[in-house]
Amino acid sequence: MRVFFLSDLHLTDGDSPSTKRFEKFLRNELGGGDLLILGGDIFDLFVGNKEVFRRRFEGVLSAINGLGARGITTYYLEGNHDFHLAGVFPPEVNLVQNAFALSVNGRDIWVAHGDLIDPDDHGYHFLRWFTRLAPLRWLVKALPGPWIDGIGRRSSHESRKYNNTERGGTANQERLRRLYLEYAANKARDGYRHVLVGHSHLRDQITLAGGGEYLNLGTCGESLVYGLLGEGRDAFEIKYYG
Numbered sequence: 001m002r003v004f005f006l007s008d009l010h011l012t013d014g015d016s017p018s019t020k021r022f023e024k025f026l027r028n029e030l031g032g033g034d035l036l037i038l039g040g041d042i043f044d045l046f047v048g049n050k051e052v053f054r055r056r057f058e059g060v061l062s063a064i065n066g067l068g069a070r071g072i073t074t075y076y077l078e079g080n081h082d083f084h085l086a087g088v089f090p091p092e093v094n095l096v097q098n099a100f101a102l103s104v105n106g107r108d109i110w111v112a113h114g115d116l117i118d119p120d121d122h123g124y125h126f127l128r129w130f131t132r133l134a135p136l137r138w139l140v141k142a143l144p145g146p147w148i149d150g151i152g153r154r155s156s157h158e159s160r161k162y163n164n165t166e167r168g169g170t171a172n173q174e175r176l177r178r179l180y181l182e183y184a185a186n187k188a189r190d191g192y193r194h195v196l197v198g199h200s201h202l203r204d205q206i207t208l209a210g211g212g213e214y215l216n217l218g219t220c221g222e223s224l225v226y227g228l229l230g231e232g233r234d235a236f237e238i239k240y241y242g
Contacts, residue, residue: 001035001104002033002035002229002231003035003229003236004029004030004036005196005226005228005229005236006022006036006039006225006226006227007038007041008039008040008217008219008220009219009220010081012044012045014056014059019057021241022060023060023063025224025242026063031071031072032070034071034073035073036067036072036074036075037075037077037102037109037111037196038064038074039079039196039198040079040082040115041082041199042076042079043057045082045152047083047140047152048084048140049084049086049088050148050149051145052146053149054088061088061089064089065093068090068092068093069092074092074093075096075111076095077096077097077099077100077112078096078113079113079198079199080113080115083131084140096111097132099111099112101192105231108191108193109192109193111197112183112195112196113198114180114198114199114200115128115199117180117197173202176200177200180202181204181206181214183195184214185214188210189209192212193213194212194215194229195208195214195215196215197216200216203217203218203225203238204216204218205235211234213235213236215236217238223240224241226238226241227239
């Protein structure tokens with residue numbers, strides 16, 4: 001079984017080159033028996049099972065929703081830009097709200113979006129807790145899709161001014177790298193062979209004590225970036241598509 005990992009694509013528009021590239025990747029690069037892990041923030045904004053988002057990303061959703069019929073197992077881990085997604089995907093797509101574990105080919109894999117790793121990001125921790133409350137879930141269901149879209153776009157624009165990865169320059173990025181690596185090392189000590197994380201937008205692939213690995217793909221540029229664990233391989237390969 002081959003394992004594919006993608007995270008933090010931040011797709012903004014259904015007709016953008018990045019979105020079309022991802023759709024083509026889903027349709028052409030995966031085959032029967034493969035496992036696909038989507039690690040959150042695949043979309044830059046997709047909150048709730050709203051028609052405005054389903055229509056905007058119709059092509060990508062069709063490609064994801066068709067993977068099961070082709071014998072491909074898919075896990076979609078919600079991020080901080082795409083959440084409350086119940087009902088968006090068919091049952092064949094395993095929708096996960098929090099970090100989770102998998103066992104593949106005798107290897108234990110830990111998958112986390114990574115947005116809760118930095119203990120000093122108090123504002124975000126509160127925001128995440130608040131947006132996951134039951135009354136907020138009800139509100140998302142009740143509000144018209146265009147309202148959610150408008151509020152989300154403004155919130156996303158404002159949040160980028162306070163992105164914890166960007167604040168503090170190089171020193172803060174190195175601090176975050178240490179935090180993420182420590183997180184991965186702890187998971188490796190728990191027995192996980194591969195620790196897959198996103199959110200920080202800092203690309204790293206580091207061998208951990210005992211032979212495990214920490215992988216963070218960062219964000220995509222002109223090419224789609226993905227991790228591939230081939231059959232019989234000890235580590236993921238970072239690969240580029242398009």
